[in-house]
Amino acid sequence: MMLTAVLSGFVLAALAPWLFRGLGARTGWVLALLPAALLAWFASFVPSVAGGEVHVLQHAWVPSLGLQLSFLVDGLSLLFALLISLIGTFIVIYGGGYLAGHRDLPRFYVLILSFMASMLGLVLSNNLITLFVFWELTSITSYLLIGFNHEDKEARRCALQGLLVTVTGGLALLVGLVMMGLIAGSFELSEILASGELFRDHALYMPILLLVLAGAFTKSAQVPFHFWLPNAMAAPTPVSAYLHSATMVKAGVYLMARLNPTMGGTEAWFLILGLVGALTMLTGVWMAYRSTGIKRVLAYSTVMALGTLTMLIGMGGEKAAMAAVTFLLAHALYKGALFMVAGAIDHETGTKDLEQLGGLRRKMPVTAVVAVVAGLSLAGLPPLFGFVAKELLLEAVLARPGPGWILAGLVVLSSMLVVAVAAIVVLKPFFGALRETPRHPHEAPPSMLLGPAILASLGLGFGLLPWLAGQGLLAAAASAVYGHPVNISLSLWHGVNLPLILSALILIAGILLYFKWPRLRDWFNGPVALDQYGPEALYYRFTGALSNFAGWQTRVLQNGYMRNYLLTILLTTVAVVGYTLFSRLGWGWLPSGELDVRFYELVVAGGIIVAAVGAAVMRSKLAAVAAMGVVGFAVALIYVLFSAPDLGITQVLVETLTVILLVLALFKLPNFSRLSSRMSRLRDVTVGVAFGGLMAALMFSTLGVQFEPSISAWFLESAYTEAQGRNVVNVILVDFRALDTLGEIYVLALAAIGVYAMMKFRSQPAEGRS
Amino acid sequence: MSSYSLILRTAARFLLPLLLMFSVFLLLRGHDLPGGGFIAGLVASCAFVVYLFAFDVAPVRRMLRLDPRSMVGVGLLLAALSGVPAVFMGDAFFTGLWLELELPRVGEIKLSTPLVFDIGVYLVVLGSVMAIVMALAEGEE
Secondary structure (H helix, E strand, O other): OHHHHHHHHHHHHHHHHHHHHHHHHHHHHHHOHHHHHHHHHHHOOHHHHHOOOOEEEEEEEEHHHOEEEEEEEOHHHHHHHHHHHHHHHHHHHHHHHHOOOOOOHHHHHHHHHHHHHHHHHHHHEOEHHHHHHHHHHHHHHHHHHHOOOOOOHHHHHHHHHHHHHHHHHHHHHHHHHHHHHHHHOOOEHHHHOOOHHHHHOOOOHHHHHHHHHHHHHHHOOOOOOOOHHHHHHHOOHHHHHHHHHHOHHHHHHHHHHHHHHHHOOOHHHHHHHHHHHHHHHHHHHHHHHHOOEHHHHHHHHHHHHHHHHHHHHHHOOHHHHHHHHHHHHHHHHHHHHHHHHHHHHHHHHOOOEHHHOOOOOOOOHHHHHHHHHHHHHHHOOOOOHHHHHHHHHHHHHHHOOOOHHHHHHHHHHHHHHHHHHHHHHHHHHHOOOOOOOOOOOOOOOHHHHHHHHHHHHHHHHHHHOHHHHHHHHHHHHHHHHHOOOOOOOOOOOOOOOHHHHHHHHHHHHHHHHHHOHHHHHHHHHOOOOHHHOOHHHHHHHHHHHHHHHHHHHHHHHOOOOHHHHHHHHHHHHHHHHHHHHHHHHOOOOOOOOOOOOOHHHHHHHHHHHHHHHHHHHOOOHHHHHHHHHHHHHHHHHHHHHOOOHHHHHHHHHHHHHHHHHHHHHHOOOOOOOOOOOHHHHHHHHHHHHHHHHHHHHHHHHHHOOOOOHHHHHHHHHHHHHHHOOOOHHHHHHHHHOHHHHHHHHHHHHHHHHHHHHHHHOOOOOOOOOO | OOOOOHHHHHHHHHHHHHHHHHHHHHHHHOOOOOOOHHHHHHHHHHHHHHHHHHHOHHHHHHHHOOOHHHHHHHHHHHHHHOOHHHHHOOOOOOOOOEEEEEEOOOEEEEEEHHHHHHHHHHHHHHHHHHHHHHHHHHOOO
16 A cells, blocks of 8 residues: 555656646646545544554565565654645646646656655655665656756756755765665664664764765755755746755755664764754855845745754754754745745746835735745744744754754844845735836736645644644654654743743844845845855866866777777776786696597687688788688587587677678778888787787686586576476576566667667767767 | 669569568577577578668668667567566566467467567567668668
């Protein structure tokens, strides 16, 4: 059942283009039924999970290898699964409206549904390897979605940047996960979670931590890898709302939260996560305040939220865990809504620049209301859920002994800027005087209002009745993060305490910052172009150097001259294999004793040698080809002599075709003439003889090796009993080793495509090079 | 590039059906005796190549009906799909399945998924060789 739930997204994705052909503009509403059904199904887990139960569901995958597909449903994964399917439902509907009439709308459905399935797989996996596979799948679908407008060079560049950053981190993560699995003796998460002591005291704790965090930080856009996230805004807005605010970028946070009971609680965990998280939080909100594009502002404020979550997970403790999951839920709700509102504004007015927007509340009243509600939640004002989350955040930070007050100061500072950012995002476009915009604005269609309206209402509902979310699901999620049962109830009103006083202070400062925005922004953007020194500049310098290096080595190694390729390949082989052979065996490979050679075998071998020498010295093209043919047919004869008729037939046929191909190619070649110097011919002879000698030596050395005799005996025995065939060669090819053969014919097909492309497209000038 | 040789043309006319029949024979008997999809595919390619030498590319293209490039794709698909039925029978991918039929007058016939796989190999080999040779031959003009 769980397997079906996770994979259903992929199946529907494959069917989406056909459905689109039949359903047209209504496709989004129909496709949304799947995430909605998933939402309902996941919701049925809530009562038992809230009661503290943890479900592990297993499916046999490759039973003969003992591989299982297993899924873990506890508070944390359930919270994510619910968010993914809830927001997914609305994104599919919203996408249909936002991209209505777009030529590639079916492709959007395919990708967004595949992404949803990958993301569900990621959070529900109970196995480190499957988790990693789904992790990479989200990176790939994200790449395709950022580059959705693939004819736009900028979009392609941003997509590649996102991919390179997250996949590089993914590689580090893979190494870390494999190390974890080997130490724990199992790749099952449910077993790893139970063996925290093993990891924290292990000598390899630090390397594993750094590797896993490299994956999590790149995915969740932590400083210094944060730069790809704002660039990912090149994607269509529904994608940004779904992947780059509510779900995918939280995968890193999910991983850290998931591993907190295992890897967390150490000094290093606190220092790295606390520091990086706090830094990311401040960088994000500061960059948000500096920007004027509505999507960029929201993207940077997402960076801020991701930093806050990382910091909270790093702090550890019951309260921080609760604050983290509460903040996560609140953020997903208001940020999803705000992004969809931003998309609606962009869609209706044709601009994303906050400086050019104003007074839209009269033209788009419903959107304005939704924006205000979601914006209040972002700002952390009562009675929204964002307020509950922010109070808890302040409480958790203040409760942390030691460096807590530094973090508290940073949180207060960033919260002030967040209030200002919320005001900028909501007040600028909707209030004040109506501005001229490229398009004449009117209210967004229902498909684009439903999602944000419901998400914003949920933010309001959970704010008014915080126990609704807190009692069951969030407490269970926090328990999964903390590793022990958490029992903290959420409430809107805590009485007058330090967090409330700080909140009031934050609000006042935030409003001041909002009014000073135009001046302070210019001042922040100031004369010093900090971007020249940021990590993004480093990224470009690195990728630039990489392509330069690639260009250089291509010019050197792949210069288009067949003779150079051959020389390089042969000399490298001779050097590497020859060194190994002589350093291991010395002259021990020389045949000892009498060789069992028949006279006719010597004749054939002698014929091959004569023909080969002839091919090298002949002056006529046709004669050289014929001599090569003699070599080939003589080899076929040897196969037959050693009773391998299939091989012999194949060799004859291949040789025939080779001669035909050579004759075809010969039409184009000029007549033979001496172009190379005596020296270079001498060099070629030396290399050729050395390579031939090496191969002979290798052959002799294998004579002494005793191969496992049982395999061929088994093949001979079972060919008829198991596979009903008397021709063992064929049985091996099409039955015992069919998978190998499948791989080989794929290679053959690829080679054919390569040759075909070389023949057909050679005359056209190379376009792709710029 | 066709060479207007009467001998070659006459020979090609007779060789083509003979070689094609021979290739099918090799394909079908391959499981028990020397032969199989790869060899049969090469024989079929030789048949068409001889015909191509005698009559030029266009008649061969017409006779093949299927573009050799598509033939490669169909072959790969057949080969990959031949492994699938076993999965539905609860066996591992590519487990061979056999169906033995007793036909009146003809005798016993063994149909199997390895045979389907071999037909896939046959098509890939034929398609690859023809794609390359035809591209080479067309490149002359």
